[in-house]
Every structure is written in structure tokens, then in C-alpha cells.
Amino acid sequence: MQEEPEVVVLRLGHRPGRDERMTTHVGLTARALGADKLVLEDVASGRKETVTDITDRFGGPFEVEVTDEVMGRIRSWDGPIVHLTMYGEPVQKVEDEIRAAHREGALLVVVGAEKIPFEVYEHADFNVGVTNQPHSEIAALAVFLDRLFEGRELDREWEDADQVVVPQEAGKKVVDPDELDNPSEL
């Protein structure tokens, strides 16, 4: 988020065809919950457009990078690395330490799909389990980001949005931000 060290979400192990929607949801969750950037492997490049389109419509900043050197990006990362895995240490045990590390530098969050090379477990500073139960990498990423930012991400501001959702007790209200009399009330 703005005014904090960067958080980059790297999606690893995307399987073309099978993982398209999952990878899209990883990307949209990263954007909505405070990350600054998504890194996709070249095999997942088709997902870039959807995430970029949402950013164009609902605001940013949020960047999407496609790379054919995904392991190189992990190896050369200059800052703490978190790998989300059901085999890792409980998030509630390590989150304080991760927040402290993030205050010092840009954080890379690796979100795997299927088989993850053992090198990733070794290279990560923190292997983190959001429970040690099998569920969803999207759910794990969401809980991790909400805890990393301690909820601040829910109040972040969006720049250059074409559409803004106005929260409603019931129903749907979407407006052009230019039409709002007082955008600070959102």
C-alpha cells in the first residue's frame, strides 16, 4: 500500500487451463487486500488482462508483471520472503515477526498452486500456514494480508477509479467518482 514498504504477490505453479480462475482470484485478492504488485509466470500471462482491467475500472495503483524467470525472481529478491503453505508455521505464531521484517523492506509473498519445488521452502524466510488444513491458496492469501496489514488495507484509498461502489445496507450502488459531492464520505 501507499506509504508502506512494497508487498508483491508471486503466483507459482500455475497450470494452464486448470488454474485460470484460481490465478485470477489470487491476483484480484492481492490487489483488493493491499498488495502493490502481482508477478505471474509466462504460462499464466492470460490472467494479466483481467486484473489490469479491474485496476483500470476500480483504481490503483496495482501493477502486474509477467516473467519467464519466476525462480530467478525468488532467488534474487532483496527482502523477506513468505511462502504460504499448509505445512508451514502457524500464521498467528509468526505474524509479529513478519510484520517487523516488512517494516524493514519489501515483502515477497509466494502463493503456490500444485507442486512447489523444495528450493522455495528452503529459500523462504517464513513458511506460513493459515491453519495446517488443506483449503484454498486464495483464502490463505486473504487472511495473511488482512493480518499483515492489521486491517488497514480495508480503508485504503484508490486512485484513478472510473467506478466506485457505495456501501449499502441492501442493494447495489455504483457511481462515477466525479459525480460524488463528497468523496471523502466513502
Next chain:
Amino acid sequence: MQEEPEVVVLRLGHRPGRDERMTTHVGLTARALGADKLVLEDVASGRKETVTDITDRFGGPFEVEVTDEVMGRIRSWDGPIVHLTMYGEPVQKVEDEIRAAHREGALLVVVGAEKIPFEVYEHADFNVGVTNQPHSEIAALAVFLDRLFEGRELDREWEDADQVVVPQEAGKKVVDPDELDNPSEL
């Protein structure tokens, strides 16, 4: 969770073919993050086996119900109803009130896929947005449950598991719970 009023997650609007993995992840997230039960529409009945299989292997209690009367289940629910939607009120604003309502009775959490009938918005006691941004119903459910239970779900105990993951700083360790000398150390 055990010793708390029930939390039931109802998956609404499942589209066969397109939503299979998303609905599975909704179900596994519900189980892993403290809900007691998943309700699926009959068109999503194929997802029941996967969630039940995970419960058989990794423990419960967790129930899966398939119904051909999904709107009837919502209309006749005796307790508070939350509907997760990007158009709703911010979770950080309404979560205290929802926790208070849940202390009084069983909570139904409706998680939609595509088009949701307006009746659901009207019938829900709380339309809740985990941000007002488009992202993922799996992510929204995860953050909602973690906040509802204030993290207690991460420490819940599992009954009748055949497999238990032992958290590791790096690597994977899965054991038969009977082989553990001291299961309380998990």
C-alpha cells in the same frame, strides 16, 4: 466450532462446469476456518465428495448438506443471516454487531457466485463487503470467518483425523495422529 452457536455457509448460484473448483474452495475454506456446515445446491452436489473426503482424512466435525430448496433454506433460517457481497457495508464497520448476533443464535453465511436474487439482499440481516472491490468470494469468506471468530478458528481441534500436519519451518511433515507421543504439542 465446538462450544459456539453454529455457523453454516451456504453456497448460492453455483454454475456447473464453470464453478466446480471455486465451490470446492468455498467448502474447504468454510471447514478449515471454523464453520460447522456447508450447504450446496443440488447442481453443486458433485462437490460434496471432495469436502467430505478431506473431513474424513483431516478431521471434523464438519457436515455437508445438499438441497434442492436453497432459497427455502434462506427464507426459513432461524437466526441471523450474513450475505457477503462487494456492494455491502464494510466488514470492519459491522463485525461487532454480527458477533453479538451470533452469540445469540446460529449464523447463516451466504456466499454467492454469479447473479444473486435481490430477495437475498433484502432477506439478509447483514450485507457485508470485505472491501467494496471485486475480488474473490473465497477471500471474502476467509477474512469474514477469521474476523467473526477473532482468530480462535486457527486453534480449533480436529476430531477423528487420519492425518495430521506437523508445522515445520521448512519442508512437509504429515503423521498418523496415533503415532504422536504428545498430540497436545501440535
